[in-house]
Amino acid sequence: MDGVPAVRRRRLGEELRRLRDLAGLTSGEAAGHAGWHQSKVSRIETGRSTVTAQDVTLLLDLYGVRDRALRDLLATLAGRGSSRGWWHDFRDVLPVEYRDFISLETGATRARSLENSVVPGLLQTPQYARALTRDVMPQLDEPAVAALVDVRTARQAVLRQDPPLELWAVLDEAVLRRGVGGSEVMDDQLRRLQEAAELPHVHVQVLPFSAGGHMGVTNSFVIFSFPRIADLDVVVVDHLTSSLYVDRKEDVAAYTAAFTRSRTRALPREESAAKIAEIRLQLPAGRRT
Incomplete structure (x- = not known):
């Protein structure tokens, strides 16, 4: 039970982990393609780290997610909605x-x-x-x-x-x-x-x-x-x-x-x-x- 930012981080992380699994990638492979350290992907997926809309877009591209509505929703969970609404x-x-x-x-x-x-x-x-x-x-x-x-x-x-x-x-x-x-x-x-x-x-x-x-x-x-x-x-x-x-x-x-x-x-x-x-x-x- 936390404030909205923590809630959104955890929910976003859970969904990104699910999409990574569907893409058949390990967290290390995803991090390598993104040019990140593996710990960054782990922190994002467990909700322990903030994530930008740009980071989300990069991961969704890696995972082959093309659904516009889903991409927009995940970008909103990353904080884009609260800054542009x-x-x-x-x-x-x-x-x-x-x-x-x-x-x-x-x-x-x-x-x-x-x-x-x-x-x-x-x-x-x-x-x-x-x-x-x-x-x-x-x-x-x-x-x-x-x-x-x-x-x-x-x-x-x-x-x-x-x-x-x-x-x-x-x-x-x-x-x-x-x-x-x-x-x-x-x-x-x-x-x-x-x-x-x-x-x-x-x-x-x-x-x-x-x-x-x-x-x-x-x-x-x-x-x-x-x-x-x-x-x-x-x-x-x-x-x-x-x-x-x-x-x-x-x-x-x-x-x-x-x-x-x-x-x-x-x-x-x-x-x-x-x-x-x-x-x-x-x-x-x-x-x-």
Whole structure:
């Protein structure tokens, strides 16, 4: 369990080792062709050493990998994504950990989110995001709040890209009833959830209070899955002041099982949509259109 850079190094190293084996090369042979010492290949494959996108490109050429999507993904894991992505423009207000989180989110093909307190960022309206940011980080001035809201909105492009990110969001009922920003903001937010749930690649399910305790009561988390690479899933667990990145296979399996149990206990898609509509109608006096 480490930060994103360590997670990416290990995952990248595992995949490069697999591709080397498929190419029929030993680590010594690969190092010789690359003009490196054998220890460099070993450190890269075990995640003990940083690796540049240029190093990855050289190894992929040696291994005969021509798949453009796979090459781009591995270059992103090597760090190219975090240095060239749109989020780099917000480096003055975004900590490195958040920029790395966005780079993982952007490279993923599927995200499974279990949320116990707030609407997932990919489904937030700007008004909701602004009210939440002000409440959670009251020390920020208005320009910083506006920048973070812009980032939250820009992240949602992954739901409109081709192909779009597949999002599974299991929301505790408390998420829908917590009055972030007041009734008008919540009315717009719940309507946004209703609209998003109609998209074929967005699956929204509600865990009603009647479901009792569940994993999400103690921890909200998201599981990212990536294309082309087996066992690349990464779990991000939210804490008050930081996030924990989990990539050990047995830990990822435990979170995956917890998400599956929560999804099974949640209301089906149609009943979840009806629950959101019901809660929206129960909002205190406010705009409901």
